[in-house]
Amino acid sequence: GDSVTQMEGPVTLSEEAFLTINCTYTATGYPSLFWYVQYPGEGLQLLLKATKADDKGSNKGFEATYRKETTSFHLEKGSVQVSDSAVYFCALSDQGGYQKVTFGTGTKLQVIP
Amino acid sequence: ETGVTQSPTHLIKTRGQQVTLRCSSQSGHNTVSWYQQALGQGPQFIFQYYREEENGRGNFPPRFSGLQFPNYSSELNVNALELDDSALYLCASSLARGMNTEAFFGQGTRLTVV
Numbered sequence: 537g538d539s540v541t542q543m544e545g546p547v548t549l550s551e552e553a554f555l556t557i558n559c560t561y562t563a564t565g566y567p568s569l570f571w572y573v574q575y576p577g578e579g580l581q582l583l584l585k586a587t588k589a590d591d592k593g594s595n596k597g598f599e600a601t602y603r604k605e606t607t608s609f610h611l612e613k614g615s616v617q618v619s620d621s622a623v624y625f626c627a628l629s630d631q632g633g634y635q636k637v638t639f640g641t642g643t644k645l646q647v648i649p
Numbered sequence: 650e651t652g653v654t655q656s657p658t659h660l661i662k663t664r665g666q667q668v669t670l671r672c673s674s675q676s677g678h679n680t681v682s683w684y685q686q687a688l689g690q691g692p693q694f695i696f697q698y699y700r701e702e703e704n705g706r707g708n709f710p711p712r713f714s715g716l717q718f719p720n721y722s723s724e725l726n727v728n729a730l731e732l733d734d735s736a737l738y739l740c741a742s743s744l745a746r747g748m749n750t751e752a753f754f755g756q757g758t759r760l761t762v763v
Binding site: 540568570572578579580581582585625627629636637638639640641642 | 682684689690691692693694697705707737739741751752753754755756757
């Protein structure tokens with residue numbers, strides 16, 4: 537079945553540091569890939585997405601590129617802020633009969649001033 | 650355009666009881682999915698409803714059941730609650746078709762079973 541593996545946290549960075557959160561996936565077919573963010577005490581918000589190979593999703597300074605050859609979708613940001621502190625989930629959605637979303641276990645990011 | 654709304658936000662139940670959680674989908678969306686997110690884990694797919702019928706199910710026992718209504722809102726029912734059912738329950742709505750389909754999540758219902 538489908539699965540998503542992402543790097544374990546927590547990740548602690550100083551403000552303005554470079555962020556990378558690794559994500560790899562296993563899926564049949566050609567899934568869509570997502571990064572969701574969850575702030576403390578809140579539900580999930582879609583951060584960015586990519587629907588086909590070599591697509592780059594971007595939002596709020598975050599980027600991720602759909603790499604079919606390495607089955608990866610790593611999240612990057614050039615300069616993190618304290619307000620980026622949250623849990624980040626990598627996820628995929630199959631393109632079959634129903635759009636079930638399969639999530640990774642999440643990576644907690646803490647940015648310190 | 651309203652987003653996905655869930656009620657209640659928090660709930661405490663006793664082991665063995667039954668619970669009903671509610672979800673209103675985003676305007677125009679005809680598909681609702683439910684997820685269980687245990688503390689420190691990623692959400693796990695419970696099931697999905699499309700046009701009032703169950704359209705897919707994850708690895709959850711039959712005591713987890715659901716309904717979808719003609720206005721596409723949905724309920725999640727859990728019978729014979731167990732302590733391990735304590736979790737954040739998330740509802741997501743989407744359009745069932747299309748390459749750019751994405752799920753929009755509600756804020757969740759935090760269920761505590763004691």
